[in-house]
Amino acid sequence: EDQVTQSPEALRLQEGESSSLNCSYTVSGLRGLFWYRQDPGKGPEFLFTLYSAGEEKEKERLKATLTKKESFLHITAPKPEDSATYLCAVQGARTGNQFYFGTGTSLTVIP
Amino acid sequence: GAVVSQHPSRVICKSGTSVKIECRSLDFQATTMFWYRQFPKQSLMLMATSNEGSKATYEQGVEKDKFLINHASLTLSTLTVTSAHPEDSSFYICSARADRADLATNEKLFFGSGTQLSVL
Numbered sequence: 001e002d003q004v005t006q007s008p009e010a011l012r013l014q015e016g017e018s019s020s021l022n023c024s025y026t027v028s029g030l031r032g033l034f035w036y037r038q039d040p041g042k043g044p045e046f047l048f049t050l051y052s053a054g055e056e057k058e059k060e061r062l063k064a065t066l067t068k069k070e071s072f073l074h075i076t077a078p079k080p081e082d083s084a085t086y087l088c089a090v091q092g093a094r095t096g097n098q099f100y101f102g103t104g105t106s107l108t109v110i111p
Numbered sequence: 112g113a114v115v116s117q118h119p120s121r122v123i124c125k126s127g128t129s130v131k132i133e134c135r136s137l138d139f140q141a142t143t144m145f146w147y148r149q150f151p152k153q154s155l156m157l158m159a160t161s162n163e164g165s166k167a168t169y170e171q172g173v174e175k176d177k178f179l180i181n182h183a184s185l186t187l188s189t190l191t192v193t194s195a196h197p198e199d200s201s202f203y204i205c206s207a208r209a210d211r212a213d214l215a216t217n218e219k220l221f222f223g224s225g226t227q228l229s230v231l
Contacts, residue, residue, distance in 0.1 A: 032219065041202075043223050043224045045222075046220075046222075049219065087154070087155070099145075099157070099220065101155045103152075103153060104152075104154060106152070
C-alpha cells in the first residue's frame with residue numbers, strides 16, 4: 001500500500017535559521033512526488049513536482065530533493081512569511097489519479 | 112496557473128439540513144475532479160473522484176448517499192452533504208485535473224480554496 005510519512009510534525013525556527021523537512025514514501029511505481037504549502041483555512045498551493053531520484057527543484061528560499069525513499073524540503077534563511085503547513089503527496093503508477101498525502105509539517109518562523 | 116474556484120468558503124448550517132459546495136475550473140476543462148476532507152492538523156483524505164458525465168467513484172468508508180457528487184459539465188463539480196450532522200463538520204477541498212496537455216504541467220492538480228463546514 002502506498003504511504004507517505006512526514007516529519008517533524010511541527011517545527012519552530014528563528015528567522016534566518018535554515019532547516020529541512022522530511023517526506024518518506026513507499027509507492028509502487030512513483031509517477032511524481034509533490035510539495036504543497038497550505039495556509040490556515042486555505043487550499044494547498046503547489047510548490048514542486050519531483051519525478052526521479054536525484055532530481056532537485058528550487059524556488060526562492062525553498063529547495064526540494066528526491067531519493068528513492070524520501071524527499072527533503074530545505075528552507076534556507078526562512079522568513080516569518082514562510083510559516084505554513086507543508087504537505088507532501090505521491091502519485092503512484094498503480095493508483096492512477098489518486099494522490100496520497102502526508103499529514104504535513106507545521107512550520108513557524110519566529111521573527 | 113489555472114484557477115479553481117470553490118464556493119462557499121464557509122458555511123454554518125443546522126443539523127439535518129443539506130449543504131451544496133461548488134467547485135469550478137475557471138479557465139480550463141477538467142474531466143476529473145477530486146473531493147477531499149481535512150480535519151484540523153490532519154492530512155487531506157480523498158473522499159471521491161468525480162468524473163464528468165458518469166458516477167463518482169467513492170473511497171472506502173465514504174457514504175455515497177451522504178455525500179452526493181454531481182459532475183454535470185467539464186468545469187463544474189458539486190458536493191452535497193445531505194442531512195448534515197455535527198460530525199460532518201470539516202474542511203472540504205476540491206481539486207481539478209486539467210485535460211489540456213499544455214495545462215497538464217508539473218502542477219498536475221489545481222486546488223480550490225476550501226470550504227469550512229460547521230454543523231450546529
